[in-house]
Amino acid sequence: MLLSCYIYFFLKINNEFVRLCSFSSNNTIKRSIDDVLSAPFGKIANFTRDNILKLKDYTFNEIASEKCRIEKLKSQIEKIEKMSNVDLNEKLEVISDKELQIDWAEDSIEDWMWANDFFFFLDNILDACRYGGESVQDDEHYIYYGLEIPNPTAEDIKESN
Numbered sequence: 001m002l003l004s005c006y007i008y009f010f011l012k013i014n015n016e017f018v019r020l021c022s023f024s025s026n027n028t029i030k031r032s033i034d035d036v037l038s039a040p041f042g043k044i045a046n047f048t049r050d051n052i053l054k055l056k057d058y059t060f061n062e063i064a065s066e067k068c069r070i071e072k073l074k075s076q077i078e079k080i081e082k083m084s085n086v087d088l089n090e091k092l093e094v095i096s097d098k099e100l101q102i103d104w105a106e107d108s109i110e111d112w113m114w115a116n117d118f119f120f121f122l123d124n125i126l127d128a129c130r131y132g133g134e135s136v137q138d139d140e141h142y143i144y145y146g147l148e149i150p151n152p153t154a155e156d157i158k159e160s161n
Helices: 028-036 049-082 088-131
Strands: 007-013 016-023 143-147
Touching: 007 028, 007 088, 028 049, 028 088, 049 088, 088 143
Parallel strands: none
Antiparallel strands: 007 016, 007 143
């Protein structure tokens, strides 16, 4: 696996691919796609509404998981605060660690929400392309994505299995 791998998104206009954006491997967009889809390396593939729905479900599940984690940490803090047989410094140290974990989980929720907003944005682009007037193309072949391919051509399209 590559240490730093970029995923690119393109809008297909006629037979040209206009780059919408790119994300590095440490971004929640790239991590979502790694976990849910199989982005082609050195090629591009059609990014469909089905892809978007799967990714939105995935991000919602990640957000719910982090919220659940926060509630468990808060509950643990409450239990620790009520303990009378533990040294105060130990309690404060453990509580501080739990609060730090809550901060990380809250940051993670923001990242997942941003990823979900991005997938919603792509869904809006698909709608605009499909219903936007005379330049409507067939099927859902408007948005493409791929790994490590910043300037694709029509020859770089990966055929469906």
